[in-house]
Amino acid sequence: MAIFVDKDTRVVVQGITGRDGGFHTSEMMAYGTKVVAGCTPGRGGQKFQDKVPVFDTVREAVANEGANTSVIFVPPAGAAGAIMEAADAGCKLVVCITEGVPTVDMVRVMPYLKERGVRLVGPNCPGLLAPGIAKLGILPASIVKEGPVGLVSRSGTLTYEVVYQLTAAGLGQTTCLGIGGDPIIGTNFLDAIEAFNADPATEAFVMIGEIGGDAEEKAAAYIKAHVKKPVVSFIAGQTAPPGKRMGHAGAIVSGGTGTAAEKKRALNDAGIPVAERPMDIVPQLKSIWKR
């Protein structure tokens, strides 16, 4: 089992005819993900790799191929519109990989999704990979393995680093989820943790946070109150200077809040071990996890 996806996940890729969209669609298909359609306005009627029908609109992809999930690779100027299109067409899960979406666009998108009961992952995220089930996004399939650990992270390659170490240590994953580095994202730590907590296949999980905002603090409070499963955490950006955006639009310490120190304190107060180094995550998880 996994969170957010299952064997009935039928994917339409928005921006399938683009360079990145095409490459990652191939990767998703190679992993066995049911990519049933693509969408690029003006390319309706074509086929991607002679297999996957391309439509002008997501509505057609849903109507003709039963797509229920969208993965978005369109450029930033069209990303918010693409998310709304997918939601309006009836997709219940939308994964937006696109980096650089204007924040005000996301402010407008969020209530639109809420009214339609749509889950968004991202934007500016690697997506999710449920080993053995489906890969939605760009997480490298080569490093994952089926198993009992859940992983949620605001980062991309740092996530891969940790997944790599988990897999190397023999700890497979139920779902690896990158929620994205922007200030406004569809699925936050809390959503992911609630889902991991409810998922019977997930026995333990790892949360990889970073500076900016207070999503880690909120997650800590939730875990303290509701979660019995073992959790280990890591926070990136202890050495980041205040007021500077560290790559991710959301990774910024402003007005003295959102610091790594605050987050670590909140996590420790909630009884959640915070690894000092990425390499400590797996040993710490093993040490608190009575299998």
Place this chain on the structure above:
Amino acid sequence: MAIFVDKDTRVVVQGITGRDGGFHTSEMMAYGTKVVAGCTPGRGGQKFQDKVPVFDTVREAVANEGANTSVIFVPPAGAAGAIMEAADAGCKLVVCITEGVPTVDMVRVMPYLKERGVRLVGPNCPGLLAPGIAKLGILPASIVKEGPVGLVSRSGTLTYEVVYQLTAAGLGQTTCLGIGGDPIIGTNFLDAIEAFNADPATEAFVMIGEIGGDAEEKAAAYIKAHVKKPVVSFIAGQTAPPGKRMGHAGAIVSGGTGTAAEKKRALNDAGIPVAERPMDIVPQLKSIWKR
């Protein structure tokens, strides 16, 4: 009993310190309506007629006096804002008397009310009068009488004309409701008819329509399908030329639709008698009503 109001209706009047607002508030109070507060920004702390406290905001009126209903007499430029303020403050019924509210403003108001579960009557309407219970708006109390007939109308004085005849014929009313003459109104014929149909005190009712739109046609279809109570109708504007606005912003025959002839046909098809003259309404109602 009545529709939309009862003995717990506690009214705040928005624009109570204006000329019309003040006059009609006195009339409402004279009829025994529970006017518990007024609202005019900048007049907070004053009292209307040494009795009714005036507040700067509707929120304060709700918090301090338990107002649950608003009657609005503010000028057109502020009317849409006043409706939203009342809804946001927690009023569940808002009666907007103001004439001349820009239509685009009402387009914006409607979803705001829907999200908050608020009933609006009007704008550009005389409001409602439930004899013996409450008067919300400007319907003259002198012409009404308690009794079993419901009345709903898009018009003002034409409504009074019919109420007058009902009362003269000994037929009192449960509620007289003027829904307003604008193209976009909060409570339409259908809403009123559903309510009258469900109200045990209402034994029969009268619907006074006019040219423009197709609200009468929709009401006719509903009555045919759901209503067993006797109903008589009247449609004003048979002689109105096409394309001309007949006073009410909504009273216009455009593109050949919204004509009196169409409406009469729809009503007749639904088995609802349509009086040729206003004076025929009461006799026709009596003739079909087996009391």
Place this chain on the structure above:
Amino acid sequence: MNIHEYQAKEIFARHGLPVPPGEVATTVGEAVALAGKFGLPVMVKSQVLTGGRGKAGGVKFCKTIDDVKENASKILGMDIKGHTVRKVLVTPALDIASEFYVGMLIDRTSQRVLLMCSAEGGMEIEQVAKDKPEAILKLPIDPRFGLLDHEALELGLKMCPGEVKKARQLATAMQKLYAAFLAADASLAEINPFIFTPDGIGHAIDGKVSFDDNAMYRHADYEALRDLEAEDPSERQAREANLSFVKLEGNVGCLVNGAGLAMATMDLVKYYGGQPANFLDIGGSSNPEKVVNALKIILQDKAVKVILFNIFGGITRCDDVANGIIKATEMMTIDVPIVVRLTGTNEAEGRALLAKTKLHPAETMDEAVQKAIALAG
């Protein structure tokens, strides 16, 4: 309030819609000069506030300057459905590869701005709605989110299947038209047709905009757009006197308080075989000046043979109203009979006042209307 094509296009252009150049001429000479300015061929288009200009011969393609002279002189002064042509729009004639309809209006049912579009451009949309309703695509626009990119593009692709570049131009035009509609407080805004020239570029070559009269107060500039010459003089006076008035063809002048009652009164005049001369709502006031203004406007029409007051005294008391009417009739000489029906609050007192005058009192609407028709002869 309706405005001319050239004015609608100015609004379109301000909102970034692709409007071809064009200017208005009131004489043949001006039209010729404009044709020279824009270069032949041009269209010469009558500017009147009614539809069906093309069928009436009021829109002409001109290949030569002689064509411009001939057509401008024919069209200027022409009568189209009772409207005299006083202005023509001169604009470059474009080569039309395909034409579309894009329009918006206030929809009572959805309580939203309704976007309508069709590949049957260039025809009156009411006609398309009658003949081929499935050819009209409709979308009620959610005011909270506006016209979204995917919504507009889906419609554009339905209108131009397989031609995404054209679909995008149509989608953009829809979004700009929506922005114009909201900014202008329109009640109707149409581009008809939106055309593509053979090079695949879109142009809004004709359009119509009506303003919401309720929103005039926030558009001080709209008064300047009003074509006073095109308006019926009595309707113009009524508007200036803040009276809700519509001119009709009969001989019974009607003064009624309330729009619904005013319509019902007209209907009753007709029911009894008479012909109403007008719709007029004098509102709830008992102000004699308002009554004087209303009477002046109605009595300009020499066809009017009788004046009919139908007043329901609600909050306003009938005796007050009677006093207002009496004062007003004393302030001017009126040589047609006046029938006054007063009902409602204090009706007895009101009628007592009227009894002392030469006004003809009536107790009911029916009595009043019948009396008026009889007096009209």
Place this chain on the structure above:
Amino acid sequence: MNIHEYQAKEIFARHGLPVPPGEVATTVGEAVALAGKFGLPVMVKSQVLTGGRGKAGGVKFCKTIDDVKENASKILGMDIKGHTVRKVLVTPALDIASEFYVGMLIDRTSQRVLLMCSAEGGMEIEQVAKDKPEAILKLPIDPRFGLLDHEALELGLKMCPGEVKKARQLATAMQKLYAAFLAADASLAEINPFIFTPDGIGHAIDGKVSFDDNAMYRHADYEALRDLEAEDPSERQAREANLSFVKLEGNVGCLVNGAGLAMATMDLVKYYGGQPANFLDIGGSSNPEKVVNALKIILQDKAVKVILFNIFGGITRCDDVANGIIKATEMMTIDVPIVVRLTGTNEAEGRALLAKTKLHPAETMDEAVQKAIALAG
């Protein structure tokens, strides 16, 4: 992207906020001329991209031309928190009866634009938040309906109880600031303070605006607002090369793919007792040119004693990345040691390629960081 006070006020003025006149001077002479133009007394205000200008002596009230001369010459060239003052804003000094704070930012929790306002105007809002959080009123604005009249007026009345005229001016300012925020794609917009002069008229006398970097593509005009002199030269080069880069004070130059991994790498350098020289995310590409650009920028800093690559090959294969790094290092002369850690897809192949070079390979992040620190000496 941050802009100066005078630029923020230009945006405010365009959206109808009541901004006093003012112009920027770069010399004492210009400042004196402007004081003459606006009339004494004036304020001379340093324009630097940091807060606390007042405390640092960078904002002065000038009653006389001599005051202007003295203060302008003191302020121009002054250092405020590491920022050199190159411009002063000269603007009429207003008589302040009361002052307020009105600001907006993107709120992650409500996922809306958060309106904050306070009667504690003129102070840094972070300080008010710390000392007197109850003095800050907050409202997350529903993007679907905007900032409604009653919402703004309620806040205005809380800030100016019993003074409805002032409350309305504050409410209008909030609504205009919201319009400006959206139109400008801001991430922060503050009026601080919004003051009332003794005549009860409101003025936005100081302000701050930051733009959302993600939205720069739709504001071509913003590049002209960027103060290139105020920017660190290496950060500017990085921006122009489309690299996500932040300059730091250490000696270990870091090149990492991915922002999270880059932060974690910096943290690990610190953990092992070293000091990172920078944050740099080179992204997922194996393009040698990007690596060259990044190296050039980092190596400008003479403090840098070692280069540390930390690359996780996910979709990008490690052998490709290794080739890119090798090519890049061949394209320039680099006289500091380079440590390269490559993990992930095809890591063995990647490491085999590096083995043939003088680059220092490492298997894990920890090993790489420790090696780099040792090499930095």
